[in-house]
């Protein structure tokens with residue numbers, strides 16, 4: 405078993421899933437958890453938001469003294485090992501996102517070219533290594549990007565667990581098999597059958613409602629729970645007035661075509677929009693939406709005499725809401741996790757809570773769900789409310805719906821929809837000056853965003869051909885009333901997030 409010690413990194417669970425991908429079992433613990441060392445074959449220390457030289461920064465676990473096996477320490481983990489073993493860490497200039505590093509020969513870099521782009525996310529840096537350590541990678545700005553003592557410790561300043569680190573998966577498998585000499589003995593089918601068994605046990609002969617959005621996660625959750633409890637499942641789709649153009653009709657149609665399950669559609673447009681009126685703070689908006697969702701589900705639950713609510717929550721929702729541990733920083737409250745009200749009458753069942761998007765897609769494939777559902781772009785539960793920046797009004801929603809529709813349609817027309825992970829339009833809360841038909845115009849700005857990602861935890865902006873962007877921009881400024889300017893977002897995550905709020 406590989407033990408991952410979670411120092412609050414956004415990517416801690418990504419480390420475990422990378423290990424699962426290698427068919428090796430892995431568990432996550434917090435630094436002050438008790439651990440049975442007899443089961444542990446390797447230890448990985450994650451990154452984290454704190455700085456090691458802060459007084460109350462999280463320390464090495466107590467059991468670490470006794471542990472004598474191999475250690476892979478990432479980012480904060482690296483800085484912690486360096487400091488504890490007598491080296492030095494200082495505030496640096498910081499490296500964020502794609503960074504070029506030069507690698508030396510080492511078992512952990514076997515089969516990897518000398519120069520690779522890795523994903524960084526740190527402000528502190530190692531300025532002096534402890535005795536017995538030597539650098540095995542240096543970044544383009546001269547920062548020590550990796551080091552080892554050649555015996556037990558491998559330290560990486562960058563994140564091998566994120567998709568955008570080239571050969572990151574190879575570094576992890578090198579660590580598992582080259583350094584630690586572990587064996588493969590774990591599979592995804594095991595996981596699905598285990599989940600179905602667990603849902604049967606939890607819900608038993610009782611009824612449950614499932615929050616269905618028509619998206620990937622809730623559709624997979626629906627099929628999974630349906631396998632476990634059959635007709636006792638009622639799916640509830642909420643139209644909160646923050647949906648995209650034609651979305652409600654589309655979801656109903658696809659659902660009826662592919663699934664033999666009960667579906668209730670609730671028209672809650674008025675109540676959501678009323679609650680959101682005048683609210684501009686992104687976190688407030690998210691909390692309001694999270695709470696309102698639950699109130700709607702509670703009302704439906706009463707009608708059907710139900711005590712369980714199934715949600716398609718996945719791990720990235722949990723981690724960004726900072727619901728995974730004490731040290732993790734809150735990035736944003738996902739409506740279905742951090743946005744939940746404190747008091748609620750329903751018991752939550754979230755079978756996908758520990759999985760990442762692409763793992764959910766694999767589970768969906770294993771369950772026989774059609775590709776066109778599985779390959780849909782993600783759409784956030786708070787919907788267009790987090791894409792109309794600032795106050796949400798009917799007028800702005802309508803503008804955004806049209807702009808978004810045109811962008812997506814243009815991508816589809818050029819066979820580009822499946823080439824990006826997620827694409828959408830954002831309506832900015834500002835107007836800008838333009839000239840239309842020789843007259844001055846003063847109209848809204850729309851930002852287009854398209855990203856490539858695997859699990860949404862990191863992302864890079866998609867290099868969509870300029871001609872496609874050009875076509876979308878022309879159509880939007882021509883056809884959508886009130887929009888005078890279109891821009892394309894070229895920021896990666898980090899430092900930005902995928903959504904703008």
Ligand SMILES: Nc1ncnc2c1ncn2[C@@H]1O[C@H](COP(=O)(O)OP(=O)(O)OP(=O)(O)O)[C@@H](O)[C@H]1O
Pocket residue numbers: 614615616617618619620621622623640641642643644714715716717718721740780781782783784785786
């Ligand atoms: N309009 C909605 N009606 C009912 N439930 C919803 C709605 N929107 C979101 N949810 C619930 O919130 C959960 C999280 O939403 P999220 O958008 O992350 O997942 P999804 O819609 O299932 O998949 P995707 O990420 O592909 O859009 C959903 O799985 C679902 O349970």
Ligand SMILES: O=c1[nH]c(=O)c2[nH+]cn([C@@H]3O[C@H](COP(=O)(O)O)[C@@H](O)[C@H]3O)c2[nH]1
Pocket residue numbers: 690720721724736737738739740782783784785786826860861897900901902903904
């Ligand atoms: O169901 C959801 N409820 C939310 O509150 C929420 N916020 C962001 N997202 C989606 O999550 C992925 C990562 O988004 P960010 O980079 O913006 O955090 C992207 O795919 C986002 O669309 C949400 N999904």
Ligand SMILES: NC(=O)CC[C@H](N)C(=O)O
Pocket residue numbers: 413450451452453454455478479480481525526527528529
């Ligand atoms: N991602 C990390 O682990 C960052 C570590 C530390 N907070 C830094 O900024 O350097």
Ligand SMILES: [Mg+2]
Pocket residue numbers: 617619620782783784785
């Ligand atoms: Mg969704």
